[in-house]
Amino acid sequence: MDHNGYVVVEKVRGKSTITRCFSKYPLKLINPNKVGSSTTDAVWIYSLTYGGGIVSGDVISCGVKVGDGCTAVFTTQSSTKVYKSVGSKCSEQLLEASIGSNALLVVIPDPVTCFSTAKYSQKQIFRVVPDSSLVLVDWITCGRHASGEKWDFAFYKSTNNIILEGDQPLFLDSVLLEKGSITTIAQRMQYYQVIAMVILIGPQLKQVQNQIQMDVKKMMSDLLYIPSGTLGYNRRGSSSQSKPAFIASCSAFGPKGIGVVVRISAMTTESVYQFLRRHLSSLEMQLGAVPYHGR
Numbered sequence: 083m084d085h086n087g088y089v090v091v092e093k094v095r096g097k098s099t100i101t102r103c104f105s106k107y108p109l110k111l112i113n114p115n116k117v118g119s120s121t122t123d124a125v126w127i128y129s130l131t132y133g134g135g136i137v138s139g140d141v142i143s144c145g146v147k148v149g150d151g152c153t154a155v156f157t158t159q160s161s162t163k164v165y166k167s168v169g170s171k172c173s174e175q176l177l178e179a180s181i182g183s184n185a186l187l188v189v190i191p192d193p194v195t196c197f198s199t200a201k202y203s204q205k206q207i208f209r210v211v212p213d214s215s216l217v218l219v220d221w222i223t224c225g226r227h228a229s230g231e232k233w234d235f236a237f238y239k240s241t242n243n244i245i246l247e248g249d250q251p252l253f254l255d256s257v258l259l260e261k262g263s264i265t266t267i268a269q270r271m272q273y274y275q276v277i278a279m280v281i282l283i284g285p286q287l288k289q290v291q292n293q294i295q296m297d298v299k300k301m302m303s304d305l306l307y308i309p310s311g312t313l314g315y316n317r318r319g320s321s322s323q324s325k326p327a328f329i330a331s332c333s334a335f336g337p338k339g340i341g342v343v344v345r346i347s348a349m350t351t352e353s354v355y356q357f358l359r360r361h362l363s364s365l366e367m368q369l370g371a372v373p374y375h376g377r
Contacts, residue, residue: 085143085178087111089127089156092149098123108132109142117155122370124153129191135163136202139171143178150182155369161192161223164202167236172201179207181214186286188217188365190358190373193276193351195223196235205241210252212340215284217365217373218242219358222259223351224268224275232275233268236261244283244341252336253281253343273325276354278346280361283336286368291334291342294361298332298344305329328353 087105091098105111110130117126129144136142148154156179164173181187187208196202208216220240225231237260244253257277259267271277282291305326327349335341348354355377362373 085145087129087142087144088147089113089145089154090147090149091125091152091154093151098125098152098154100125100127103127105144108137108140109144111144117369117371122368124155124369126155126157126370129156129158131162134160135165136173136175137165138168138173138201141174141176143176146177146179146187148179148181148185148187151184152182153186153188153368155188155190155373157189157373158191161195164194164196164200164235166197166199167201170201172203172237174202175204177204177206178209180209181211181216183211184213184286186215186217186284186368188369188373190217190219190362192377193221193223193278193354194238194240196225196238198225198231198234200235201237202235203237203239203241206243208242208244210244210283211247213285215286216244216281217287217290217362218281219278220257220281221276221278221346221354222257224271227275233259233266233271235259235267242279242281244281252283253341255279255343273349274329274347276346276348276351278348278354280344280346280358281341282344283341285340290361290364293364294344295332295334295342297361298330301328302330325349328357330357 086109090102092101100113103111108131112128114126146156179187224233239258241256246252329347330344332344355374359374366372
């Protein structure tokens, strides 16, 4: 496929190095000389779009190859804005990535924000080997909340496929939010303004996987604990005060539980940023900076 952008990361004199990088309109890829500590063996790639967002009908495709033993971070400078749809045009983004042996790819974008009437579809395909490691954050906000837009877009679909050698599926997932004839997206989402998914795969992330599973279990146990002697249901009605502001679930997947997936619904974007910073901060030594630091 003809990509708008393509990046190759390989070992050069023992260091992770970008050996190939190109991008063309409407995509722009930026590789800062150094993010964080100079002793860290990691490259950072920022994905931008001209005009600050994705225009109706845009089709953007990007390829990333992370060679054996390399570490790469693929991120954004701000939220991915999807502008209003013109006619029935759907904006599309495709990311195809391959991760080599003992390599780490960290995909940590800011959230997608779809404007009113927007139509957007994204697909991300990751090809891995048994000792590859991958961090993937995929999330969407309700839209321009400050402007009164809340889940006011027409269509959103996000597909994430992780494939092992021999085209063996490891993780296949799709999220679809679509205006229905009976209920709107806003009615179905109620008070929640953000949904997110975090995937952690591979041997380099074992410690992070264990910690996040324990923390999510404890957080939700404390949140959902009902003291003995209560009726077991909430009498406070359906106001937002009776709803948990942050809900998370966590489960392992794949052979020998090599992957962990966390799913989140939250009432604020900032609470998700806080969760991501807290649970990915231990990657600072590998990446040279804390993911989402300063957001």
